[in-house]
Amino acid sequence: MKETLLTILRNEKTGLVEFRKTAEKLAYILASEVSNMLEKEKTTVTTPLEKADGYKIKDNIILVPILRAALSLLPPFLNLFEDARVGFLGLKRDEQTAVANLYYKNIPPISSDDNVILLDPMIATGGSGSEAIKILKEGGASEEKIIFVAVICSQEGIDAIKTKYPKVRILNVHVDKVLNDKKFIVPGLGDFGDRYFGTPLPEIK
Secondary structure, three states: HHHHHHHHHHOOOOOOOHHHHHHHHHHHHHHHHHHHOOOOOEEEEEEEEEEEEEEEOOOOOOEEEOOOOOOOOHHHHHHHHHOEEEEEEEEEOOOOOOOOOEOOOOOOOOOOEEEEEEEOOOEEOHHHHHHHHHHHOOOOOOOEEEEEEEOOHHHHHHHHHHHHHOOOEEEEOEEEOOEEOOEEEEEEOOOHHHHHHOOOOOOOO
């Protein structure tokens, strides 16, 4: 199902409404997969008949979307993790140098036990992701408790992040092998944020 939904997102003929609906469906699947990656602890509940063993997520969850494209993923994650706190990181990539520059940060207090779910639909060079992870670790997050969720990644971006932060887990739908000379993922799907929010697309070819 993930690859089917991704195919719709890739299609340049997919319009704004369909792109948004498809992105939401895909985000629900990713959120469910993240829940399976989190450490659980046993608990007991009482059914109408007798006691039953069960499980619950062990530690607190903090969701951190990288502005602005990751705002598209946030609502499904909040629907699943209703008591999660939310932080925001604004990182804008310089289109000439591909270097990520921080322009906004609002992060709740983080302890080393917290599950931190970093959201960004696309990992291209890995620059924004690496900078975000650095900020989260400086704020108290444990590297091994960070899960980075993306839709499409380049292999170069994954390698860049894992070289610096090998304990961070990366969950994605697909890995595209190539970046073009403007550092856009190829074949990719264009600019995720612009297609989701309906703003003008940049020149990516």
